[in-house]
Amino acid sequence: MLLFLILLVFLAVSCEQDDFSIRGKGFSSKRDGFSVPEKGFCMTIRNKVVLKPEYIDYYVLSTHMIYLKGDNAFLKEELYRDAFSIYADGEKIYSGVFNSWVSSSITFGPSIYVPSFYSDYIVPITFAYYIDQTGKIIPDDPRGDPRIVKALKDYGQFHEGLNCEIRSVQFTSDNQVKLELELINEDLFNYYYLDPVKMGMGLFHYFTNGLSFWDAKSYKSYSNNVQHIQPVPSNSWNKEWLSVIEKQSEKTIWITYDNFDEVPSGKYKLNFSFPGLSNVTRTELFQGNGRIWLGGLILSKEFSRE
Numbered sequence: 001m002l003l004f005l006i007l008l009v010f011l012a013v014s015c016e017q018d019d020f021s022i023r024g025k026g027f028s029s030k031r032d033g034f035s036v037p038e039k040g041f042c043m044t045i046r047n048k049v050v051l052k053p054e055y056i057d058y059y060v061l062s063t064h065m066i067y068l069k070g071d072n073a074f075l076k077e078e079l080y081r082d083a084f085s086i087y088a089d090g091e092k093i094y095s096g097v098f099n100s101w102v103s104s105s106i107t108f109g110p111s112i113y114v115p116s117f118y119s120d121y122i123v124p125i126t127f128a129y130y131i132d133q134t135g136k137i138i139p140d141d142p143r144g145d146p147r148i149v150k151a152l153k154d155y156g157q158f159h160e161g162l163n164c165e166i167r168s169v170q171f172t173s174d175n176q177v178k179l180e181l182e183l184i185n186e187d188l189f190n191y192y193y194l195d196p197v198k199m200g201m202g203l204f205h206y207f208t209n210g211l212s213f214w215d216a217k218s219y220k221s222y223s224n225n226v227q228h229i230q231p232v233p234s235n236s237w238n239k240e241w242l243s244v245i246e247k248q249s250e251k252t253i254w255i256t257y258d259n260f261d262e263v264p265s266g267k268y269k270l271n272f273s274f275p276g277l278s279n280v281t282r283t284e285l286f287q288g289n290g291r292i293w294l295g296g297l298i299l300s301k302e303f304s305r306e
Contacts, residue, residue, distance in 0.1 A: 040155050041066075041148060042087040043123075050074040050084075051123070059152050062161035063276075063295030064143045066123040075123065077114050084112060086125075086143075088151035094142035096125070109139055117278045118294065160186040162193065162245070162293050164274045166301040167252070169211075177224070177260040179211050179272065181253040181299075185245045190290025194275055195243035196255050202229030203241070207275035208296070211257060213268040213303070222261040222268075235279045244289055263305060270301040 036042050040053030043066075051074075057067040079098040086093050096110030108128050118124055129137050152158035168180040185191055196204040204210075205226040213222040231237065245251045274297040285292050 036087050036090055038090045039151070040089065041151050041157065042090075044085045044087065045074065045079070045082060053155050053157070056155075056157050057121075058157045058159050060159050060161035060295070061144060061149070062163050062297060064125045064127070065118075065295055066125070068121045068123065071120040072116070072123050073120070075112065075114055075116060079112075079114050086110075086148065088145070088147040089154075091147060093145050093148055110141075110143060119279065119281055121282050122294065124295065161295075162187075162191055162276075162297070164297045164299055166270055166272060166299050169270060169303060171263070171305070174258075175260045175262060177211065177257045177263075179255045179257070181255065181272075181274065183245055183251045183253055183274075185247060185249055185251075188247050190244050190246050191293045192239075192242040192244055192287055192290055193293045194241055194277065196253070198243060199241045200229070201226050201255075201257075203231065204275075206230055207277075208273040211255070211260075211270065211272045213261075213263050214271060215266060215268055217266075222263045224257045225259045225261065226257065237277050237279065239287070242287075242292065247290075265305050268303045268305065270299075270303045272299045273297070274299060 034044075034047045034049075036044065036049055037052055041051070041056060041059065042049060042053070043051035051066070051068075055068055055070060057069045059066050075098075077100070080100045080103070082098050083095060084098065085095045094110060096112065097107070098114050099107070099111045101113055101115075106128075108130060111126050111128070112123065113126060116122065116124065125143060127141050127143060129139060129141065132138055149158060163184040163186065165182045165184070166179070167182050170178040170180070172178065183193065194204060194207060205224075206228045210224045210226055212224065215221070276293040276295045276297075278294060280292050280294060285294075
């Protein structure tokens with residue numbers, strides 16, 4: 001089952017100059033011992049520049065996914081536990097590491113998982129964090145740094161992407177819970193998204209764990225108990241599952257859970273993962289009325305039940 005929950009990561013990187021260093025017009029003087037582009041978004045692995053602005057089609061902020069003009073052949077499984085750094089206009093903004101889906105270690109911060117679930121034109125940068133006793137998220141997420149946004153906008157490579165908000169939760173009789181979501185498209189083109197009504201609850205929840213309530217006092221979670229239905233084959237998808245949200249618009253989505261755990265009175269953290277597809281080729285990405293939404297959004301909201 002594809003889960004878009006906590007994704008883990010690591011820390012810093014040291015860089016040394018080698019014969020891969022790129023010099024000349026459009027590149028800065030030495031930064032961290034080697035040369036990086038003076039303008040735009042850039043990624044390095046150790047002391048190698050692997051992503052320059054001219055390689056990038058666009059960057060989606062809400063999922064922190066880099067869409068490439070070519071392929072991501074530089075993402076190799078043997079990079080596990082190796083490091084990468086992100087630069088904007090020649091300035092290093094943050095570092096992270098490559099991780100493996102089968103790793104049992106827990107690390108926090110930015111990461112890139114290898115091998116990727118996504119097609120070869122995508123580089124997804126994930127982020128893992130924890131919440132301390134004061135409610136503070138640790139560490140801070142550096143991926144949306146204003147310097148990165150500016151560098152991308154200067155090259156016309158910035159897209160906001162889809163966003164989603166939990167608007168309300170309603171309890172009815174017989175352990176039924178109704179979740180109200182607001183889907184928001186701030187981009188200048190339409191998106192196709194996974195529609196829970198068209199898919200049915202079981203298939204939709206193959207791609208997400210859905211709604212849960214977390215009680216921090218008792219360290220107990222209350223769940224939705226939906227029986228997941230796996231597509232056949234497991235990596236397949238169907239356009240009939242998708243609906244369109246038009247550009248520069250908002251759309252209300254209701255999801256009804258008929259067999260939720262009994263949730264007592266108290267204060268909770270609502271958690272929900274709004275899913276998107278992953279196994280979509282470059283030619284499939286662009287449909288007749290928009291682009292297919294890739295990735296996933298982790299939503300949370302404080303909630304009190306009287």
